[in-house]
Amino acid sequence: MNKVWNLEQYKDKIAIKDEFGKTITYNELDFQSKKLAENVSSRCLVFSLCRNEIGSILGYVSFIQNGIVPILLNSHLEEGLLNSLLETYKPSYLWVPKDQKAQFSTMTVIYEAYDYILIDTGYEKNYKLYDELALLLTTSGSTGSPKLVRQSYSNILDNAQSIVKYLELNDTERPITTLPMNYTYGLSIINSHLLVGATILVTDKGIMQKEFWEFFKSSEATSFGGVPYTYEMLDRLRFYRMNLPSLRSITQAGGKILPELHEKFANYAKDNGKKFVVMYGQCEATARMGYLPPEKAVEKKGAMGIVIPGGKFKLIAADGSEITEPHTTGELVYEGKNVTLGYAECLEDLSKGDERNGILETGDMAQFDEDGFYYIVGRKKRFLKIYGNRVNLDEVDRLIKEYFNAEVASTGVDDHMYIFVTDNNLAEPVKDFIVNKTKLNPVAFKVFVIDNIPKNDSGKILYNELKKYYAE
Structure with missing residues (x-):
């Protein structure tokens, strides 16, 4: 036994x-x-x-x-x-x-x-x-x-x-x-x-x-x-x-x-x-x-x-x-x-x-x-290619969180990054901030305002649940 x-x-x-x-x-x-x-x-x-x-x-x-x-x-x-x-x-x-x-x-x-x-x-x-x-x-x-x-x-x-x-x-x-x-x-x-x-x-x-x-x-x-x-x-x-x-x-x-x-x-x-x-x-x-x-x-x-x-x-x-x-x-x-x-x-x-x-x-x-x-710097698969540039989504989340002291989750598909926040007043400032940081075309970024960032029992963000906001 x-x-x-x-x-x-x-x-x-x-x-x-x-x-x-x-x-x-x-x-x-x-x-x-x-x-x-x-x-x-x-x-x-x-x-x-x-x-x-x-x-x-x-x-x-x-x-x-x-x-x-x-x-x-x-x-x-x-x-x-x-x-x-x-x-x-x-x-x-x-x-x-x-x-x-x-x-x-x-x-x-x-x-x-x-x-x-x-x-x-x-x-x-x-x-x-x-x-x-x-x-x-x-x-x-x-x-x-x-x-x-x-x-x-x-x-x-x-x-x-x-x-x-x-x-x-x-x-x-x-x-x-x-x-x-x-x-x-x-x-x-x-x-x-x-x-x-x-x-x-x-x-x-x-x-x-x-x-x-x-x-x-x-x-x-x-x-x-x-x-x-x-x-x-x-x-x-x-x-x-x-x-x-x-x-x-x-x-x-x-x-x-x-x-x-x-x-x-x-x-x-x-x-x-x-x-x-x-x-x-x-x-x-x-x-x-x-x-x-x-x-x-x-x-x-x-x-x-x-x-x-x-x-x-x-x-x-x-x-x-x-x-x-x-x-x-x-x-x-x-x-x-x-x-x-x-x-x-x-x-x-x-x-x-x-x-x-x-x-x-x-x-x-x-x-x-x-x-x-x-030091953990990101997930192997938490990357997007934006017009050929590799962007670490964990790093995007960290930058926004630190600068705005706000809840955030970023996800998306190549050439399209979707950023989720819970404060309506942050939609434009967050987009401007990330465009400025990445120096990439603003067309690649879209900010969604939702009531709550979905999380599991352990407090980890459920990125799959965010797909319903942008999936065709």
Whole structure:
């Protein structure tokens, strides 16, 4: 049996505490996870509809510890998209919040625990699962896409151990949830903290809600993680003025944070005896690949950092050669035991073995400096050709965001760039600004004003959803 955690060693220590005061100890988590698994007939596929709740984490732990393969999905996933995934993957069981029972009224409830129910779907188990397959997660840009990342037991354990090492985690930690657990970054926080016997504080409340901070303070949270958007919101909340004596560290991943925000939070941490850790990762590498040591957070503003313990980075030039000179852009390639098995797009793919052999071409363009610290400069595919000139869309977004302090997303097709903003007063100024910066024909640029920039659970922009505004 491929277990990831040794839960019983932490005995009566509280493993999870929710905002309503409910708790579950490590012994109880171990016992309940075995009990849940007894109701599942064999190694099979389960859809787990996730919330930041005790029952949701219990299900995840049970499935991983007992050789059952979960697909983690947001419990708020639109019904049509969920039905499409059900039809594609035909899971043997569902583990869902009790209040969503009516949605599956034609199926049979066979077990209940911690406000979650186990449902027998009635689908025949006529599929084969690769022996090392532990978990399936949606890729960060997807909603109801059938494309899933296949993670192994050793992927999960190796990455969690590496995170424990570089963040120096121990059983006194009390991380509070700020990210969905079906998102690789949010899940990595759970994985690594369960490994060391910490107490995970779970809440579905967000950082813009008063109840979140009340729970934070009353439970003496020691850390939280956030994507760039989280830190933009914290900046608006004047986070630096909050009195949070229990807070030890804050982590950031899920995309590149604006350099001036990086500097603000790095200085806040330095001045208040806390750690600010910028990290880099992808679902395809289980979670983490790089991190910026907190003592370098101010000095190396804008850097993603260095490779995690046990991993290797290299940069590959367009001609396939390895880059050895600092400040030279190439595609970042990562090697490590946490590189996942590959993708699945249908039920038959779940029998596939390891297709990556520990090597991941990240699709991110990067540079390193004289000290060996890496900087992400854009995505390999986030480029347009405008009248023969190569334009980096990530760079366009960054320039507009920094100059106008506004939400923005740019996309398009060659010779046509479409820029989306949420402020009507910015339409003309943004266009003039980019025309001036690029020195390209104004005809190539069009600015759309929309109510909200569409984002996924992790705060990443859903560029595909913008196509409806300009696609013919």
